[in-house]
Amino acid sequence: MSADHLPEHPDFLWRNPEPKASYDAVIVGGGGHGLATAYFLAKNHGMTNIAVLEKGWLAGGNMARNTTIIRSNYLWDESAAIYEHALKLWEILPEELEYDFLFSQRGVMNLAHTLGDVRESIRRVGANKLNGVDAEWLDPQQVKELCPILNISDNIRYPVMGATYQPRAGIAKHDHVAWAFARKCDELGVDIIQNCEVTGFLKDGNRVVGVKTNQGTIHTEKVGLAAAGHSSVLAEMAGFRLPIQSHPLQALVSELHEPVHPTVVMSNHVHVYVSQAHKGELVMGAGVDSYNGYGQRGSFHVIEHQMAAAVELFPIFARAHVLRTWGGIVDTTMDASPIVGLSPVENMFVNCGWGTGGFKGTPAAGLTFAHTIATGTPHELNKPFSLERFETGALIDEHGAAAVAH
Amino acid sequence: MLLISCPNCGPRDETEFHYGGQAHVAYPENPDALTDRQWAEYLFYRDNTKGAFAERWVHSTGCRQWFNMLRDTVSYDIQAIYKMGEPRPDVNTSAATTPEGATK
Numbered sequence: 001m002s003a004d005h006l007p008e009h010p011d012f013l014w015r016n017p018e019p020k021a022s023y024d025a026v027i028v029g030g031g032g033h034g035l036a037t038a039y040f041l042a043k044n045h046g047m048t049n050i051a052v053l054e055k056g057w058l059a060g061g062n063m064a065r066n067t068t069i070i071r072s073n074y075l076w077d078e079s080a081a082i083y084e085h086a087l088k089l090w091e092i093l094p095e096e097l098e099y100d101f102l103f104s105q106r107g108v109m110n111l112a113h114t115l116g117d118v119r120e121s122i123r124r125v126g127a128n129k130l131n132g133v134d135a136e137w138l139d140p141q142q143v144k145e146l147c148p149i150l151n152i153s154d155n156i157r158y159p160v161m162g163a164t165y166q167p168r169a170g171i172a173k174h175d176h177v178a179w180a181f182a183r184k185c186d187e188l189g190v191d192i193i194q195n196c197e198v199t200g201f202l203k204d205g206n207r208v209v210g211v212k213t214n215q216g217t218i219h220t221e222k223v224g225l226a227a228a229g230h231s232s233v234l235a236e237m238a239g240f241r242l243p244i245q246s247h248p249l250q251a252l253v254s255e256l257h258e259p260v261h262p263t264v265v266m267s268n269h270v271h272v273y274v275s276q277a278h279k280g281e282l283v284m285g286a287g288v289d290s291y292n293g294y295g296q297r298g299s300f301h302v303i304e305h306q307m308a309a310a311v312e313l314f315p316i317f318a319r320a321h322v323l324r325t326w327g328g329i330v331d332t333t334m335d336a337s338p339i340v341g342l343s344p345v346e347n348m349f350v351n352c353g354w355g356t357g358g359f360k361g362t363p364a365a366g367l368t369f370a371h372t373i374a375t376g377t378p379h380e381l382n383k384p385f386s387l388e389r390f391e392t393g394a395l396i397d398e399h400g401a402a403a404v405a406h
Numbered sequence: 407m408l409l410i411s412c413p414n415c416g417p418r419d420e421t422e423f424h425y426g427g428q429a430h431v432a433y434p435e436n437p438d439a440l441t442d443r444q445w446a447e448y449l450f451y452r453d454n455t456k457g458a459f460a461e462r463w464v465h466s467t468g469c470r471q472w473f474n475m476l477r478d479t480v481s482y483d484i485q486a487i488y489k490m491g492e493p494r495p496d497v498n499t500s501a502a503t504t505p506e507g508a509t510k
C-alpha cells in the first residue's frame with residue numbers, strides 16, 4: 001500500500017489507427033465496458049475485425065472517474081449471478097491480461113445505522129450465502145476490529161449498529177484496467193479509435209448497417225452501444241428510447257496520507273463511502289446530484305454532505321483536506337439494474353444503465369455483451385437484464401444493495 | 407449549487423428544492439386501455455435530453471409549490487421558470503426570458 005508498489009508509467013500500449021471503411025462489428029464507447037466487450041469478442045468469438053470508437057480519449061468517461069469499488073453482494077439471484085461472475089473474472093484477469101492493475105481484495109463493509117438497515121443487511125447476507133457469495137454480518141465490535149479508525153460510539157447521530165462484510169470485495173486501479181484491456185485488444189487486432197464521435201447511424205429499413213462519425217462513415221454489420229451516460233443520446237440517433245436518466249455523480253480525494261484505512265467502508269444511511277487508494281489518497285463518494293445532467297460536474301453541497309458524513313464516521317479525517325473533486329455522467333435506471341441485450345433496431349445491441357455501479361461489472365458486461373453481439377442472443381447471465389423487463393414488469397430492484405452510489 | 411428563482415419566493419439555494427424530473431408528462435386518461443408497452447412508457451420512460459430540458463421542481467422548504475423550469479442539461483443554465491399548467495415557453499438560449507431574479 002505504499003508508493004513503491006506502483007508500476008512504472010507504461011509506454012504506448014496500443015496503436016492509433018485510422019478507421020477502416022468497414023468492420024464486422026463496431027463498439028461505441030471506449031470506457032471499460034466497450035474495451036472489455038471488444039476483448040471478449042476477439043478472444044471468445046474470434047471477431048477481430050472490429051473497432052472501438054471513442055469520442056474523447058480512452059477511459060476519459062466514467063471509467064477513470066469512478067471510485068473503483070468491486071463487490072458482488074447484491075440481493076437478487078440475477079444480480080448475484082452476474083456480479084459474482086464479474087468478481088471471479090476480476091480474480092483471474094490480472095494474469096490473463098498480463099497486467100497488474102492492483103486489484104486489492106481488502107474487503108467491503110456496508111454499515112447499518114437503523115433497525116431497518118440491520119434487517120435489510122442480515123437478509124442480504126443470507127441471500128448472498130445462498131448464492132455462493134461470501135458475506136458476513138459483523139457486530140459493532142467486529143466492525144471496529146476490521147477498521148479501527150471507525151467511530152462506533154453511541155454519541156453520534158446514527159451510531160453503527162453493525163455491517164455486512166464481503167472479504168473478497170475490494171478496489172482496483174481503474175485507468176490501468178482500461179489500459180490492460182486496450183493493450184490486449186490491440187494485440188488481438190482490434191482497432192481502438194480515439195477522438196472519433198459517432199454522430200448518426202446508417203440503416204437499411206430497421207437494420208443498422210453503419211455509423212456516421214466525425215472521421216467519416218464506417219460500414220458495419222453489428223453495433224454495440226457502450227456509451228454509459230450518453231446512451232440515450234445514441235439511442236435517439238438510432239430511433240429508439242431507453243428508460244434511462246443521466247445524472248452527475250461526483251467523487252473526491254484528499255491529499256496523500258499514510259495508510260490508515262485498511263478496507264472499504266460504505267454507508268447507505270449517512271451516505272458516504274471511503275477507501276484509501278494505493279498512493280494514499282482518501283477516496284470518497286456518495287449519491288448522484290438530483291437533477292439530470294451531462295455536464296460532468298455537480299453541485300458543491302453534495303460534496304459537503306458526504307464530507308460531513310465521513311467526518312462523523314471517521315473523526316481523524318477532520319484534519320484532511322479535499323484535494324480534487326470531479327464528476328461523471330451516470331446512466332441510471334428505475335430499478336438500479338443494468339440493461340444488457342438486444343435493442344429495437346436489428347443488429348444493434350445495448351449495454352447501459354449500469355449507473356453508479358458499473359465498474360465492478362466491467363468484466364461480466366464485456367463477456368455477456370460480446371456473447372450477445374456475436375450470437376445475436378443474450379448469454380444466460382444477461383438474459384434477465386433485457387430492455388423488455390420494463391414492459392413485462394420483471395424488474396430487478398437493487399435499490400437496497402445499490403443505494404449509496406458507488 | 408444552482409440558484410433557483412422560485413416564482414413565489416424569489417432566488418433561493420438549490421438545497422431548498424427537490425427535483426421532479428421531466429415536465430409535461432400527463433397521467434394517462436384511460437390507464438386501463440393502455441398496452442403494456444404504453445404503460446411502460448408512462449411509468450419508466452422519460453426524455454433524457456442533452457440540452458434544453460423542461461423539468462419540474464418543488465420549493466420544498468419554502469412555499470412548497472411545484473413549478474416548471476427550462477434548463478440546459480450541459481451548462482446547467484436556467485433558461486426559464488414558468489407555472490405548472492403553462493406550456494413550455496419558446497426560449498432561444500441566447501435571449502432567454504426569465505422571471506425577475508432568475509439566474510442565467
Ligand SMILES: Cc1cc2nc3c(=O)[nH]c(=O)nc-3n(C[C@H](O)[C@H](O)[C@H](O)COP(=O)(O)OP(=O)(O)OC[C@H]3O[C@@H](n4cnc5c(N)ncnc54)[C@H](O)[C@@H]3O)c2cc1C
Binds near residue numbers: 063
Ligand atoms: C464518480 C463516480 C464514481 C463511481 N464509483 C464506482 C464504484 O466505486 N464502483 C463501481 O462499480 N462503479 C462506479 N461508478 C460507475 C462506473 O464508473 C460506470 O458504471 C462504468 O464506468 C460505465 O461503463 P464504462 O466504463 O464503459 O463507461 P465510460 O467510461 O463512461 O465509457 C463510455 C464512453 O462512451 C463515450 N461516448 C459517448 N458518446 C459517444 C459517441 N457519440 N461516440 C463515441 N463515443 C462516445 C464516452 O466518451 C465514454 O468514454 C462510478 C461512476 C462515477 C462517475
Ligand SMILES: [Zn+2]
Binds near residue numbers: 412415416469471
Ligand atoms: Zn417558493
